[in-house]
Amino acid sequence: MKNYLRVLITLIFIGSFTQIKAQDITTLVQKVKNKLDQVNDYVAEGKMKTDVAFIKAPVGKVKVYFKKPDKFKLKRDAGISLLPKGGVTVNMRSLVAVNDYTVIAAGETIINGIKVKIAKLLPNNDNSDIVLSTLYIDETNLVIIKATTTTKENGTYDIEMQYGKYINYGLPDKVVFAFNTKDYKMPKGVTMEFDNDVTNEDRAKMKNKKGRVELAYNSYIINKGFDDSIFKN
Amino acid sequence: MFTLLQIELYKIFKRPRTYIAFAAITALIVIIQLGLKVDGKEYADFVLADMKNMLEINGKIINGYFVCYVILQLLLIHVPLLIALIAADMISGEANMGTLRLLLTKPISRTEFIMAKFLAAAIYTILLLIWIAVLALFVSMLVFGTDDMFLVKNAYAVQIERADIFWRYAGAFCFAALAMLTVAALCFFLSNFAENSIGPIVATMSVIIVTTILSTMSIPLFNTIKPFLFTTHMVAWKEFFDIKVNDANETIKGTVEHADKIIRSSIVLVVHIVLFVGASVVVFKKKDVLS
Amino acid sequence: MQNIISVKGLTKQFHNLTAVNQLSFTVNNGDVYGFLGQNGAGKSTTLRMLLTLIEPTEGSIEVAGMDLLKHHKEVLRNIGAVIEKPDVYKYLSAYENVQLFAKLSGVRLSKEQIMQQLAMVGLQDRANDKVKTFSQGMKQRVGIAIALVHNPQIVILDEPTNGLDPQGIADIRNMILHLSRDLKKTVVVSSHLLSEIEQVATRVLIIDKGKKLVEGNADELFDPSETIVELETANNHFAFNQLEQSNWNNYLLRERKGNPVLKLNKKDIPQLHKDLVALNIELIAMQPKHSLEDYFLRITSANYS
Structure with missing residues (x-):
């Protein structure tokens, strides 16, 4: 998820480095970026839930640390955390360095009763893992409601955000990551479970479902500063 | 009865062979712990390889709770042999030594005598399991620390919160005790018919090996008889480590997915124990001591 | 003389073999009762039935007026026995063996009493040695110490001299005489050797192929002239x-x-x-x-x- 956030943040920042053809969209993305720029750092507390069909996991408390431009860390209070993989190869630093995106205005739509503008970001570099990113921007509040990213290696994933108290900083109360999962099957030699056969019912349940990770924030501490050591290891 | 039990326990713990089992278990557990301490990360990567394609898993996968689970999975299959070493000897060993005829010329009831013997074998079995619990669970908790448990099953993976695990082990060990008592009872029953302990040991292990193979082979023909094999029920301790989820796919603390399976298997095992011990009493009461 | 063991019509059938066939005899209080027969005559089977080790197919056994099968605990409390080889726990010491079987016989002995018991059979110096280091004769003596540990009125010795050297045989003979004369116990002793029985028995039963041949007083049966x-x-x-x-x-x-x-x-x-x-x-x-x-x-x- 860490990497998802990076992608998201990157996408937002890309706006300032990319040649934007549609002037409206360029302005809009720039505004969104400016709004987010108010935040130099934050520490947020919240709950994380991993909802993957083939994983039974509890809801866990997490702490999220962020520092400009792209330092990000998610820490679980205790226990083991499961985050969707994929973002690793989508290293935005390289994308930023390439500085070569095409932004296309793609009209308007309504998500959860909010009118949004659609901006499509196309990397011009063929080596980039990202094929296409689509941002849905709430023009009134200058926040991103949804982002869909298609990658070569890790499929497509959606990030949806809901805002509340911290909308003025462009920080969401709730973030939902949705991603495609593959079929899961472990060889019995690994699980050592020779007795329990997978039933067809089980199999049906596990299939055709998207994985989701939900992050619900309770509180943010914004621009108060903290030690960088948290990002290490 | 209490005196008889006392004497049987005294005899068991005066014999060197009793301690072989404890030594063997200690060695096995320490080896597994050492392996996981040194190469735990590789083991986790191997087990979680499929998961790691999709997910990033952070946290102490190789923690004390997980290590204990791995040990139980590997070890519990072999504990029956160690139990057989003692249980098979309870009656046949006395016949072999010639002490059975001396014992039975003493003013004791045969029923009480054989019950005391079974209880002694049962206590030995339980002590063996307590020893396993001490080494596999408590020592692992000390050496590896504790964290959530992340278990990979055939159809899915389960994450159980740290605070929700200990009672599951208590349950699992109680269930394992029941399973091992079934082995002890079988062995004890066979011990009635032999005049040395090798026969019952080999017979018990053969029964366990054959039925375990039948239990683990997924062949439709065998699947129909699986529910009738006690070895099928002996592994139900693992059910303690599966958890219920709500509609939102969040785990519900303190729940067990298939509590019914645990209860059913427990009943099957208890019935086996009662049958084997009951049959032992009947056979032994009628037995002519010719050794 | 009061009769203490009374056996009537005792029969034991093992599949096709009739090991003991309609055997009746009585042992009187104070007897040294010699039980003679060739190997395989049915002596051991009979004695094992007396000790509840084998269930009779037919017949009754009364000891001190009590039916053996109905009151086996009371009866066995009054009997001490060594059946064939004196097998005790080899991984325990002589002391531990005596202590263990004393408990089983329902008596609690002090350390001194156990040592006394071992002294009676001449093993006081080896009390703490494991029985596996003992000679056959010493094991036999441990067996006798165990048989006597609860001070029974009746002592049953099945082939007590089997496998013993001449000294061991003499020791056993003296032990039997000591039990009878000094301790006033009733002794039932079986053997396939006439010479052993002849020297100690007051009464004799001779069986062959599970059947009684003769029963009577030793001095009448063994006319010394x-x-x-x-x-x-x-x-x-x-x-x-x-x-x-x-x-x-x-x-x-x-x-x-x-x-x-x-x-x-x-x-x-x-x-x-x-x-x-x-x-x-x-x-x-x-x-x-x-x-x-x-x-x-x-x-x-x-x-x-």
């Missing part, structure tokens, strides 16, 4: 001919094969010597016979002569 002698001669055929035509014909036991065997009064032996010379029988040796087989010959000789 009577003896059996076997003649080894230069020519047995000639010897038989000569003897059959002489007065000794009535004393001859065997048919015409092997050496001639005669049953006679000891005081007649000098006369036999003279007559052998007179009859021109060249004698190489004259041996007194002293085996159970000979005893059978003696008691069954009536049928022959």
